[in-house]
Amino acid sequence: MSGRAGAGVRSLARIVARADGRGGTSLPVLESDGPLALRRTRATGCEARVMLVGAMSGPLGGDHFTVDARVEQGARLSVGSAAATIALPGQVKGDARYDVRIEVADQAELHWLPEQLISAQGSDLSVGTRVELAATARLVLREEQVLGRVGEEPGRLTSRLTVRVAGQTVLDQELACGPGAPGGWDGPAVLAGHRAVGQLVVVRPEFAAEPVTAGMLGERASVVPLAGPAALVTAVAPDALRLRRLLDESLRSLAPRP
Numbered sequence: 001m002s003g004r005a006g007a008g009v010r011s012l013a014r015i016v017a018r019a020d021g022r023g024g025t026s027l028p029v030l031e032s033d034g035p036l037a038l039r040r041t042r043a044t045g046c047e048a049r050v051m052l053v054g055a056m057s058g059p060l061g062g063d064h065f066t067v068d069a070r071v072e073q074g075a076r077l078s079v080g081s082a083a084a085t086i087a088l089p090g091q092v093k094g095d096a097r098y099d100v101r102i103e104v105a106d107q108a109e110l111h112w113l114p115e116q117l118i119s120a121q122g123s124d125l126s127v128g129t130r131v132e133l134a135a136t137a138r139l140v141l142r143e144e145q146v147l148g149r150v151g152e153e154p155g156r157l158t159s160r161l162t163v164r165v166a167g168q169t170v171l172d173q174e175l176a177c178g179p180g181a182p183g184g185w186d187g188p189a190v191l192a193g194h195r196a197v198g199q200l201v202v203v204r205p206e207f208a209a210e211p212v213t214a215g216m217l218g219e220r221a222s223v224v225p226l227a228g229p230a231a232l233v234t235a236v237a238p239d240a241l242r243l244r245r246l247l248d249e250s251l252r253s254l255a256p257r258p
Helices: 240-253
Strands: 010-019 025-032 036-044 047-054 064-071 076-081 085-087 096-104 109-113 117-119 124-133 138-147 156-165 168-177 196-203 221-226 230-237
Touching (some): 010 047, 010 076, 064 109, 085 096, 117 124, 117 156, 124 138, 138 168, 138 240, 156 196, 168 196, 168 230, 196 240, 221 240
Parallel strands (some): 010 064, 076 109, 085 117, 096 124, 124 156
Antiparallel strands (some): 010 025, 036 047, 196 230, 221 230
16 A cells, blocks of 8 residues: 555565575565665675665554564575665554564575664554574574654554564563553663663574673663573663664674684
């Protein structure tokens, strides 16, 4: 659907990455419609790269966007976005939804690194990210949420992230912020007054034998091992720029040893 109807926009983007048998990765499925547009970019080595481009504003109230990505056995894929996603209020009553569904097969690898999600004043957005990984799959997934643009209060934002490895749930967490969210979201136990929050999930088979050590990464980021070959970094910061620096530094600290 390319226009905004009374019930809001429905938009679906689909990616399938497949090993091409020559040491590279092909993209037999790269489909999108409406506000979501997928663009193939220059590959690096055996890795295919895709950019998610927002062709229209949104998501607005009543919209429902879905991104569906599958990385087949032995394939390598990196997905980013051209700009931040801004959740805005719309003329249609009700919340907007943005769902991401990911599957990564054995011996496959996915880097899911979109730009920030900004919750503008008056918006109401629910984000759901669900990842299914095979036992030997690898993943680097980054999520960043910014509460409000410069000088404004945030909208309501609910974000749920679920990660399963070989059928076992290793992470299932939800964060609700903004007007109408449960009390305490801005308190010392959650955001502590910060307006940018991010998560970094890293899944590598070698973590099963050598789990990540839990601890603080500076004053505003922490790392914890998850049940299974995975680690979670959580960070808060005053703004998007400092949040990205924290997550980038955290990822480097988790890099495989030479």
